[in-house]
Amino acid sequence: DVKVTQSSRYLVKRTGEKVFLECVQDMDHENMFWYRQDPGLGLRLIYFSYDVKMKEKGDIPEGYSVSREKKERFSLILESASTNQTSMYLCASRGIGTADRPLHFGNGTRLTVT
Amino acid sequence: SQQGEEDPQALSIQEGENATMNCSYKTSINNLQWYRQNSGRGLVHLILIRSNEREKHSGRLRVTLDTSKKSSSLLITASRAADTASYFCATDSLYTGANSKLTFGKGITLSVRP
Numbered sequence: 001d002v003k004v005t006q007s008s009r010y011l012v013k014r015t016g017e018k019v020f021l022e023c024v025q026d027m028d029h030e031n032m033f034w035y036r037q038d039p040g041l042g043l044r045l046i047y048f049s050y051d052v053k054m055k056e057k058g059d060i061p062e063g064y065s066v067s068r069e070k071k072e073r074f075s076l077i078l079e080s081a082s083t084n085q086t087s088m089y090l091c092a093s094r095g096i097g098t099a100d101r102p103l104h105f106g107n108g109t110r111l112t113v114t
Numbered sequence: 115s116q117q118g119e120e121d122p123q124a125l126s127i128q129e130g131e132n133a134t135m136n137c138s139y140k141t142s143i144n145n146l147q148w149y150r151q152n153s154g155r156g157l158v159h160l161i162l163i164r165s166n167e168r169e170k171h172s173g174r175l176r177v178t179l180d181t182s183k184k185s186s187s188l189l190i191t192a193s194r195a196a197d198t199a200s201y202f203c204a205t206d207s208l209y210t211g212a213n214s215k216l217t218f219g220k221g222i223t224l225s226v227r228p
Contacts, residue, residue, distance in 0.1 A: 035218075043218040058215070
């Protein structure tokens with residue numbers, strides 16, 4: 001079974017802090033994704049990565065950056081946290097080269113910025 | 115931008131009844147996927163249907179796809195209280211090549227009363 005592990009389930013940070021959300025997958029997947037989930041808005045894609053050191057902006061990249069130095073790890077960085085970044089953050093991964101390619105999600109990190 | 119739009123937003127049924135959830139989308143797709151999310155957890159992949167398929171079954175799940183109407187439906191038969199969750203449709207766009215990204219709808223909250 002694919003395992004996607006997000007380092008924290010709950011995180012509380014102060015406005016202006018630099019925040020790192022870590023995600024690790026154990027299936028050698030090329031693609032990794034960061035979504036945020038808010039009530040009434042569903043899942044929105046922040047950034048994704050096709051492979052090591054590669055990244056692409058999603059639909060809402062403002063205020064975020066990412067790092068993918070190793071294939072198994074994809075980090076989401078909030079350079080200066082703001083209260084409107086309070087949300088549930090979901091990491092996901094999937095492989096390439098197969099016809100059916102579902103996403104495998106972590107359990108999420110609920111971030112509160114005060 | 116959100117591609118899939120689920121309908122209804124919330125559904126409440128009695129245990130044993132069938133639950134039907136609908137999803138509409140806007141652009142051409144490679145495949146459409148349905149996911150389930152239990153409260154406070156990550157999403158879990160349920161079923162995928164390719165653009166050249168019209169119907170697919172998996173256990174108590176039945177998915178249909180009508181590409182001419184750009185719509186899909188998910189039927190859960192003989193529902194159980196444990197089916198209580200949020201359900202999301204996600205579309206895999208035809209135009210983004212091998213490293214595509216999924217776009218999610220806002221989700222449907224299903225409550226199954228014991």
